[in-house]
Amino acid sequence: MVTKALAVGLAALGGGIGIGILGSKAAEATGRNPGAATPILVTSIIFAALIEGLFILAAFAVNYN
Amino acid sequence: MPAAAAGGHQLPLYPESPFEGTMFSWISNSMIMVWLAAVIIILFCRAATKKLSLVPTGVQNFAEWLVESLYNFFENILGTHLVKRTFWFFGATFLLILTVNYLGLIPGVGTIGNTDPVSGHFKGLLRGGNADLNMTAAMSLTFFGLWLYWSFTEIGVKNFFAHIFAPKGEFSGFMKVGMIVMFFVVGFLEVLSILIRPIALSFRLFGNIYGGEQTLEGLMGLVPKWLAFLPAFPFYFMELLVGLVQALVFTLLCAVFVKLMCDHGEEEH
Numbered sequence: 271m272v273t274k275a276l277a278v279g280l281a282a283l284g285g286g287i288g289i290g291i292l293g294s295k296a297a298e299a300t301g302r303n304p305g306a307a308t309p310i311l312v313t314s315i316i317f318a319a320l321i322e323g324l325f326i327l328a329a330f331a332v333n334y335n
Numbered sequence: 336m337p338a339a340a341a342g343g344h345q346l347p348l349y350p351e352s353p354f355e356g357t358m359f360s361w362i363s364n365s366m367i368m369v370w371l372a373a374v375i376i377i378l379f380c381r382a383a384t385k386k387l388s389l390v391p392t393g394v395q396n397f398a399e400w401l402v403e404s405l406y407n408f409f410e411n412i413l414g415t416h417l418v419k420r421t422f423w424f425f426g427a428t429f430l431l432i433l434t435v436n437y438l439g440l441i442p443g444v445g446t447i448g449n450t451d452p453v454s455g456h457f458k459g460l461l462r463g464g465n466a467d468l469n470m471t472a473a474m475s476l477t478f479f480g481l482w483l484y485w486s487f488t489e490i491g492v493k494n495f496f497a498h499i500f501a502p503k504g505e506f507s508g509f510m511k512v513g514m515i516v517m518f519f520v521v522g523f524l525e526v527l528s529i530l531i532r533p534i535a536l537s538f539r540l541f542g543n544i545y546g547g548e549q550t551l552e553g554l555m556g557l558v559p560k561w562l563a564f565l566p567a568f569p570f571y572f573m574e575l576l577v578g579l580v581q582a583l584v585f586t587l588l589c590a591v592f593v594k595l596m597c598d599h600g601e602e603e604h
Contacts, residue, residue, distance in 0.1 A: 315584060322543070323536075323538065324535075326543070330538055330542060
């Protein structure tokens, strides 16, 4: 069905944009303050995980029903 | 990893039992994988602690480095008091997930098995431990139970509910009533987000690992069998990265959730 593929596609689009913005901001922050690279890494991993989690929830929610 | 027999065959969503029909039909192929990983970790720990010496060498040195760096990593997230209580779970979960993920990548995990002559359905003897929702859900629910226990013991039941429902910040007069009602409603949103956590944790780990295995399986089907290894070759390195990151993410999120709820304990001491 189109709606299923469309839903997963949009979820992936959202995830992609989210990770993109997160990555760019993390790179900027590390550039501005290289000393704090590890805490920035930890924070960006946490938020990347939340974004990925949202996408995977959407992908599985669509396929399961 | 993927089945060379029926190239590009669909990795079933649910693990199957190689002992179908016998008394042990409840043992699924991913359970065997997790037991294997557990045995490997236990043997590694025993080897590391066989002859303990002050100046560690060899396996003991590696084991000490591993545990110490994990401990320090979680210490600067959780603070000294909390990490003492909770590190046994986070360290063990991280090692188990990492070992299970990397064991699942060894060639032959999904390929050794028997093809059911009737349906031609291929059933692997082994399957990635985390490519099984039961395993990831089990870990997430265990964590959820532990999280409740740690929160109650750390900040007490009253503070636990105060932390969720009580208004934060000082208000006076009419504003106070409005705030109380508003924060009470926000409390229910907080409860919702707390309940979603184990679901999200288990789906995230399961989705990433199962998706990775599915990609490898699917790619195998694109080329003739004798060339089957080529398209999946680069994805193995991605799987190595995903395995590490997902292990780190799972335990990191668990640590952050514990910190979010139990951190107030320290201020009041």
